[in-house]
């Protein structure tokens with residue numbers, strides 16, 4: 001028996017990285033999965049790798065009309081929506097004093113408003129059907145500041161507190177809302193993005209690994225397993241939590257490096 005047997009789940013940003021790993025794990029645990037992504041090639045690839053348990057729906061989560069349409073078509077198709085994983089993101093990086101205004105706006109619109117839109121349109125359906133589960137991808141970057149990531153830090157902190165607000169508002173409607181806060185995970189966003197674009201990619205990867213007391217980056221599947229837990233009845237008394245999955249990063253004061 002799977003942990004999500006017969007459940008209907010939407011995974012945004014399901015075409016890559018953490019979303020891809022989670023969509024695949026949800027399907028392996030018995031869910032029917034709607035993969036939502038702005039990138040139709042990536043989303044279709046993941047849906048076809050999963051097979052009959054998955055369909056792809058193209059959506060820009062920064063566009064409220066797209067998100068409303070995504071939720072509506074999932075409900076039209078499957079008659080209900082049990083799990084919403086709000087996971088897509090976009091971000092600009094750079095010092096706050098040099099951040100382009102449109103980069104700030106896009107970061108907030110996709111990474112924070114996208115989560116709001118997902119909940120805004122899913123919650124009425126979940127209330128009407130008598131319950132549901134929402135998991136939002138935040139980040140340890142929502143718990144503290146990073147050099148050159150002010151917009152991302154602000155958006156992810158917003159995701160964490162929006163998660164708490166939704167959790168308390170809907171706790172008596174049989175709807176649980178939690179956030180997951182990954183450390184640095186080896187996904188295309190990191191490997192082909194931040195690391196590949198740095199001046200010395202090998203050094204950047206080593207430095208990122210060394211920030212983690214475990215001495216390595218996380219794997220997308222290691223986040224997917226926690227999202228599955230939060231989405232399943234195993235987490236039946238959890239709501240409003242921001243679950244840190246970071247190889248020990250936030251256990252460290254930040255003073256001194258590794259002694260070796």
Ligand SMILES: NC(=O)c1ccc[n+]([C@@H]2O[C@H](COP(=O)([O-])OP(=O)(O)OC[C@H]3O[C@@H](n4cnc5c(N)ncnc54)[C@H](O)[C@@H]3O)[C@@H](O)[C@H]2O)c1
Nearest residue numbers: 013015016017018038039060061088089139184185187189
């Ligand atoms: N990788 C990390 O180190 C890390 C750490 C902490 C948090 N996170 C968070 O995990 C989530 C997934 O990141 P990832 O590393 O797997 O990234 P990724 O780039 O591998 O995947 C992100 C997916 O989101 C899609 N996407 C981008 N903009 C979109 C939009 N407007 N509408 C719909 N889909 C859109 C992309 O096409 C892509 O398929 C994000 O919320 C990210 O902030 C990642």
